[in-house]
Amino acid sequence: SDPSLLVSGRMTAGESSSLTSADYRVTVDGTTSGTPDTIDITVALVNADGTPVTDTDGNAITQSYSGLTAEEGTFNSVIGGIELEFASGDAYAVGDEFLLQPTKEAASAIELAITRPEDLAFASPIRVENNINNLGDTEVISSFVTNTTVDNTFADLGASAFDGAGGIHSAGSSPTGAGGVGAPAEIYFTSATDYQVLDDAGNVIAEVTGATSFSNMLAQAEASDPAWPSEFSAMDNYPGYDFSLQGEPKAGDSFTIGYNTDGLSDTSNGLALANLQTADSMLLNNNGADSLVTFHESYSNIVTDIGQKASSADISLQAADALKSQSNNWFQSVSGVSLDEEAANLVKYQQSYAASARLLSTAQDLFNTILSVVS
Structure with a gap:
C-alpha cells in the first residue's frame, strides 16, 4: 500500500468514557468511488502485543462498517469512543492496515500544573443567584461550565460566552452581532412551568413553556424554542455553561447568571472535583458503558491485576528453577x-x-x- 496514505482520529465528543486502553487496528475492506467516496473498514481492539482484546465471553472485540464517507474533513464514529477521517478517498487499497494508539502516551504526558494550594480553582467561573424577592421555593442545585474558550471575534467555533475581561458577552458583543442579543444572563418565570431566557439588557433570547423539570435550563430553551439564536447553535459549545433548579417557582421569580468575580464563598468546582472519586467514569476490562467503575475501583483493579500477574510470574519462575535443578541433577547422575x-x-x-x-x-x-x- 501507499505509505503516504493516512487515517486521522479524534475522540468523539461526549464519549470519553468509551475510550479504552487498547490500540485500534483499522483494516480497509473496500472502497467505492463517488461523490463523496466511501470506504468499508473493520475496526479491532488490540493489546500492545498485537493480541485481540476480548470481552467477558472471550470473543475478540471488533466491528465492521460499510459506506463510511471518505473525504477530508469528515469524521466517522466507530467503536471505542473515537472518530476516523479517511482524507484520501478511494485511494486506499483492500488490506491496508492502520494502527491508532490514542492512549499510549497519556500517562507520560501528565505533568504537575500547580504547586500552591491557593492556585486551585475551587470556584466556578459563573455564579447563579436567586432574586431576594422570589416567592417560590426554587433553588439552584447545580451549575456547570463546559467551555471557557475566549475568542470575541468568533473565528474559533469553539468560543464560549466568556469575554476574557471578567464578564460574559452582552448584547451586541455575542455571536448575533450588533443589534442582537447577549449571552444568557437571567431566567425569568412567567408561571410555574413557563420561563424566559434573557440577556443582561433584558432582551428575551428564548421561552420555554410547559416545563416538567428544571434541569439544564439553557439546554431546554435551545431545544424547545426555535427562536434560540442560530448563531449560538452554530458554535460548538455556546454559551458553555448551564444550571439546574429544584422546587416550585412562582410567576415573577428570577435567577441571574453572571461572572463569578473573585469566586468568593464558592467551592462548587472543588466539590465537583471531589465527586469524581465516586463517579463511574472508567471502563472495566474494555466491556463498554455497562462496565463503568470509579477511579479508585479502576486503580484497585490495575493493582490487583499487576499483583496477580507478578505472583503468577514468580510461581512460574520457581517451577522453572525446580525443573532446571531436577534436570541438572539427572544430568550429573548420568555423566558427572x-x-x-x-x-x-x-x-x-x-x-x-x-x-x-x-x-x-x-x-x-x-x-x-x-x-x-x-x-
Whole structure:
C-alpha cells in the first residue's frame, strides 16, 4: 500500500468514557468511488502485543462498517469512543492496515500544573443567584461550565460566552452581532412551568413553556424554542455553561447568571472535583458503558491485576528453577564426576598397585634363591 496514505482520529465528543486502553487496528475492506467516496473498514481492539482484546465471553472485540464517507474533513464514529477521517478517498487499497494508539502516551504526558494550594480553582467561573424577592421555593442545585474558550471575534467555533475581561458577552458583543442579543444572563418565570431566557439588557433570547423539570435550563430553551439564536447553535459549545433548579417557582421569580468575580464563598468546582472519586467514569476490562467503575475501583483493579500477574510470574519462575535443578541433577547422575567415588577408586588402585609390587618382589626373591642353589 501507499505509505503516504493516512487515517486521522479524534475522540468523539461526549464519549470519553468509551475510550479504552487498547490500540485500534483499522483494516480497509473496500472502497467505492463517488461523490463523496466511501470506504468499508473493520475496526479491532488490540493489546500492545498485537493480541485481540476480548470481552467477558472471550470473543475478540471488533466491528465492521460499510459506506463510511471518505473525504477530508469528515469524521466517522466507530467503536471505542473515537472518530476516523479517511482524507484520501478511494485511494486506499483492500488490506491496508492502520494502527491508532490514542492512549499510549497519556500517562507520560501528565505533568504537575500547580504547586500552591491557593492556585486551585475551587470556584466556578459563573455564579447563579436567586432574586431576594422570589416567592417560590426554587433553588439552584447545580451549575456547570463546559467551555471557557475566549475568542470575541468568533473565528474559533469553539468560543464560549466568556469575554476574557471578567464578564460574559452582552448584547451586541455575542455571536448575533450588533443589534442582537447577549449571552444568557437571567431566567425569568412567567408561571410555574413557563420561563424566559434573557440577556443582561433584558432582551428575551428564548421561552420555554410547559416545563416538567428544571434541569439544564439553557439546554431546554435551545431545544424547545426555535427562536434560540442560530448563531449560538452554530458554535460548538455556546454559551458553555448551564444550571439546574429544584422546587416550585412562582410567576415573577428570577435567577441571574453572571461572572463569578473573585469566586468568593464558592467551592462548587472543588466539590465537583471531589465527586469524581465516586463517579463511574472508567471502563472495566474494555466491556463498554455497562462496565463503568470509579477511579479508585479502576486503580484497585490495575493493582490487583499487576499483583496477580507478578505472583503468577514468580510461581512460574520457581517451577522453572525446580525443573532446571531436577534436570541438572539427572544430568550429573548420568555423566558427572563424583569426587568421593573417584577418591575411593584411587585408594583401590593404590592398594592394587602395592599388592602387585609385593608380588613381583616375592617372585624376585624366589628366583634369586633358586639361582644360588644351582650354582
